[in-house]
Amino acid sequence: MSKYSSAELAQMVQEDRVHRAYYTDPDVFEAEMTKVFGKVWVYVGHDSLVPRKGDYYSTTLAGQPVVLTRGEEGALHVIHNRCGHRGAKVVNQERGNARILTCMYHGWGFRVNGELAGVPMRAEFPQEALQGPQAGMVPVPRVDTYRGFVFASLDPDVMPLMDFLGSAKEGIDELVDRSPMGAIEFSAGCHRYRFRGNWKLQMDNMADTYHPAACHISTVGPDGRQFQRRAGKEGGSAMFFTSNGESVVSQLGVRGFAQGHSSEQSLFDKVQSGGVFDEYRTLLVQAHGEERTTEILKNVRHSLTLFPTLDILIAQTSVRVVKPISVDLTEVEVWPVRLAGAPAAISDDLVRYVNITHSASSFIQSDDLEAFERCQEGMRSQGTDWILVARGLGTDVQEADGVLFGPRSSEVGQRAKHYAWRALMAA
Incomplete structure (x- = not known):
């Protein structure tokens, strides 16, 4: 948690000047990841980086590893680059193509839309633990594009992308x-x-x-x-x-x-x-x-x-x-x-x-x-x-x-x- 209140952070920007802590304080930086990058549309990649079905491009959003993918139906997805089992980063290459994204730690597999596709020795797990998006590579709440530029937001209530771009x-x-x-x-x-x-x-x-x-x-x-x-x-x-x-x-x-x-x-x-x-x-x-x-x-x-x-x-x-x-x-x-x-x-x-x-x-x-x-x-x-x-x-x-x-x-x-x-x- 930041040592600054919301009001104190806002006061760092005046009409004609900004406080040097705006650039130098680690607590300010950490607050930005949540209050700025976690709330607006952030560019994550261009659709030409994933032209074919199964293509992926790994990047970051608000400092978090994510993957831009092209699904079987041709739709674009942005998913958290994290295994639903033990939290390992699944995609370690910047770009590639795969039908299934496989975690190197225990071999869990995921479809390019993030859904859980396969679990080795699945019968040993309580089946309810493997249900729902949390068991997969969780999708980012909002994804939209404009003329090939792909934007994503961690805020499900973010304003429409066209309003943000204006x-x-x-x-x-x-x-x-x-x-x-x-x-x-x-x-x-x-x-x-x-x-x-x-x-x-x-x-x-x-x-x-x-x-x-x-x-x-x-x-x-x-x-x-x-x-x-x-x-x-x-x-x-x-x-x-x-x-x-x-x-x-x-x-x-x-x-x-x-x-x-x-x-x-x-x-x-x-x-x-x-x-x-x-x-x-x-x-x-x-x-x-x-x-x-x-x-x-x-x-x-x-x-x-x-x-x-x-x-x-x-x-x-x-x-x-x-x-x-x-x-x-x-x-x-x-x-x-x-x-x-x-x-x-x-x-x-x-x-x-x-x-x-x-x-x-x-x-x-x-x-x-x-x-x-x-x-x-x-x-x-x-x-x-x-x-x-x-x-x-x-x-x-x-x-x-x-x-x-x-x-x-x-x-x-x-x-x-x-x-x-x-x-x-x-x-």
Whole structure:
């Protein structure tokens, strides 16, 4: 049990600042697993990871091991990765295919929907002990999907997924509609790495257009630019500084959504073209029409972040997942996506691009990880108990559906996450 009351936890988030314990206190972290991750929709995987009947993908939900599976009837399931007998973790591989999931300890078998399928020496057990879902791999209370993205919740009374996503789901549409077939595939592997810092530092960063001019100076500055920002012969470059040295990226606006989601304006203002991109564009026009295709290729959003731990990297055509391990240890996964129906050269280019920008040793992500670890270390200092998130406060513009837009790298997206966290903690 946390040493903090609900009211004390909620008070860690003020209008323009958060308490350093928000990032550093193990009791706060433990409370989050129940009051945040146990109450909202959390992304667990993409349906392309389990394309065939019997496929499984093991991951975590609120720090608990779970398995995403494709049942015999083709339906998706999310089940607790725990044997109903002695509690052993059943699935030890990340991905695979099986008709029966078998526990290595005593050989109990389970169907991919979690039901108990077989028990060695079954007659020696009282039969009532083997009845009901508790004897199997128990299903997670709620599972739903949107355009291939699978979400689950430990709360049987959680709001409908579409209400939780709200208008933020348009960011998912923007990514998926890059495919002429309206489908993406997680078939290009995964970058996975850890940093010594709190998970919310990564989430804050996803709503931060203020930091690139300083944190990423080695790659965004005119003397240090080491790669083109997008594939294609034309429209791939992005201006980070004006001719007089003013930062362009730090003027980009940010949106904050009611459920803690956020999105960043795109840095790009030109449509990609040239080479195979022209062939790709023709396919998109056939699928989506001229106007929508122009919108897709121009990038309305740089990225969309869904509270608590999913980031749709639209500019990088990839998906980033944040997995809290402890108060000061976080695992990050970055999944390059392939665009179903697009020329293979387009998807190949996109995968190479993510390798450059968001792998553990990339030009961009390595800067961020250094910043996160310095934040975690610096917040051990008692110089002040408060972390400022006041940039743009009072200048936010109210849009539809409770969305707030903050111009010039406002921290409104970070505040949206903090306020959503506060509401859950206060409950």
